Amino acid sequence: MSGILVFAEQREGKLKRSVLECLALARAVGAGAPVHAVLLGGGTASAALPAIASELGRHGASMVHLSDDASLAQPQAEGCVAQLAAACAAVGPELVLFSASAMGRDLAPRLAARLGAPFVSECLAFARSDGGYTARKAMYGGKVFANLEVAAADGGAPVVATIKPGAHSTSGAVEASGAPAAEDVTPLAVVATEVRARVTAVTQSGAAGVDLQEADIVVSGGRGLKGPEHFPLVEALAASLGAAVGASRAIVDAGWVPHHYQVGQTGVSVNPKLYIACGISGAIQHLAGMRSSGCIVAINKDPEAPIFKAADYGLVGDLFEILPLLTEEVRKVKESS
Numbered sequence: 177m178s179g180i181l182v183f184a185e186q187r188e189g190k191l192k193r194s195v196l197e198c199l200a201l202a203r204a205v206g207a208g209a210p211v212h213a214v215l216l217g218g219g220t221a222s223a224a225l226p227a228i229a230s231e232l233g234r235h236g237a238s239m240v241h242l243s244d245d246a247s248l249a250q251p252q253a254e255g256c257v258a259q260l261a262a263a264c265a266a267v268g269p270e271l272v273l274f275s276a277s278a279m280g281r282d283l284a285p286r287l288a289a290r291l292g293a294p295f296v297s298e299c300l301a302f303a304r305s306d307g308g309y310t311a312r313k314a315m316y317g318g319k320v321f322a323n324l325e326v327a328a329a330d331g332g333a334p335v336v337a338t339i340k341p342g343a344h345s346t347s348g349a350v351e352a353s354g355a356p357a358a359e360d361v362t363p364l365a366v367v368a369t370e371v372r373a374r375v376t377a378v379t380q381s382g383a384a385g386v387d388l389q390e391a392d393i394v395v396s397g398g399r400g401l402k403g404p405e406h407f408p409l410v411e412a413l414a415a416s417l418g419a420a421v422g423a424s425r426a427i428v429d430a431g432w433v434p435h436h437y438q439v440g441q442t443g444v445s446v447n448p449k450l451y452i453a454c455g456i457s458g459a460i461q462h463l464a465g466m467r468s469s470g471c472i473v474a475i476n477k478d479p480e481a482p483i484f485k486a487a488d489y490g491l492v493g494d495l496f497e498i499l500p501l502l503t504e505e506v507r508k509v510k511e512s513s
């Protein structure tokens with residue numbers, strides 16, 4: 177048993193940001209053990225795979241196992257799991273990490289079942305313990321946190337886990353040294369597998385614009401906006417910055433915006449470089465989903481609002497005055513540069 181294996185999810189030739197979080201976590205948990213990445217793709221993504229392999233190396237993968245085949249162009253679970261099982265057989269990892277993306281949620285339990293491995297999903301934190309690993313996850317809709325002890329299976333199967341995107345910083349991965357040497361990118365033979373389900377089309381969800389969990393900048397709105405008719409103030413600032421749009425649960429529950437906008441313990445976790453909270457009080461459940469952001473800016477008229485304790489920069493004032501001014505200034509700067 178050696179090292180930790182990370183599934184390096186890419187979409188259309190672009191590495192998912194949450195993979196860097198898994199690499200950082202693998203480096204922290206592994207404490208020097210080799211970190212292997214499995215990169216699968218084909219078709220139009222093929223040309224981008226070598227660059228992604230280098231990116232993985234720069235972010236902490238000591239070895240990249242690459243399958244480039246037309247059959248992997250549209251990711252479907254049976255083919256991907258066959259490749260992952262082959263990589264596990266070659267590497268013999270003690271731990272396999274997936275991001276808890278739609279794809280990770282699909283592949284990880286299938287791989288665990290195939291390997292007879294213990295599986296833990298949606299981890300917020302993951303650390304080594306005496307008997308194996310301790311995984312922290314939210315339960316009962318985020319009302320309690322559980323620390324689960326996960327022991328390695330008899331017979332040498334690895335522990336398989338999915339990590340909630342945004343729950344772990346990418347900083348440990350960024351410190352890593354240069355790209356992997358050519359010999360560190362190992363072609364994985366394509367495993368012939370009976371594919372019973374095929375992906376015929378991938379349709380974007382209703383969310384327009386930038387993906388919340390992949391964004392470098394997120395602008396979120398809360399109940400301070402007073403009503404759904406004012407949410408365009410948040411969208412305008414986000415558009416000027418090229419940012420994704422998020423929301424507090426209060427306005428999701430009120431039906432102002434769809435559920436997939438919700439940031440927090442029972443929504444999505446985000447980890448952008450810049451998070452701007454507009455009219456959001458900073459309840460603990462909201463902070464749980466954005467506290468690890470690189471820089472937090474809070475706009476709130478109440479100087480005692482808890483969000484200011486988490487913020488790097490705070491603007492105490494009326495968002496109805498601040499947001500249009502800020503949007504205008506950003507536009508001017510963008511136009512002049």
Ligand SMILES: Cc1cc2nc3c(=O)[nH]c(=O)nc-3n(C[C@H](O)[C@H](O)[C@H](O)COP(=O)(O)OP(=O)(O)OC[C@H]3O[C@@H](n4cnc5c(N)ncnc54)[C@H](O)[C@@H]3O)c2cc1C
Nearest residue numbers: 398399400424425426440441442443455457461462477495
């Ligand atoms: C089990 C559980 C899970 C939860 N999960 C989540 C979750 O995932 N995400 C989440 O967000 N919440 C979650 N919540 C809800 C959370 O506790 C808060 O109720 C919610 O985050 C509050 O949303 P808000 O900050 O928009 O509203 P409020 O708390 O009402 O805050 C509105 C803020 O706007 C400010 N404001 C008002 N007018 C203006 C103005 N003109 N200009 C500037 N500022 C203004 C106010 O000062 C106030 O601070 C959860 C709760 C529970 C119990």
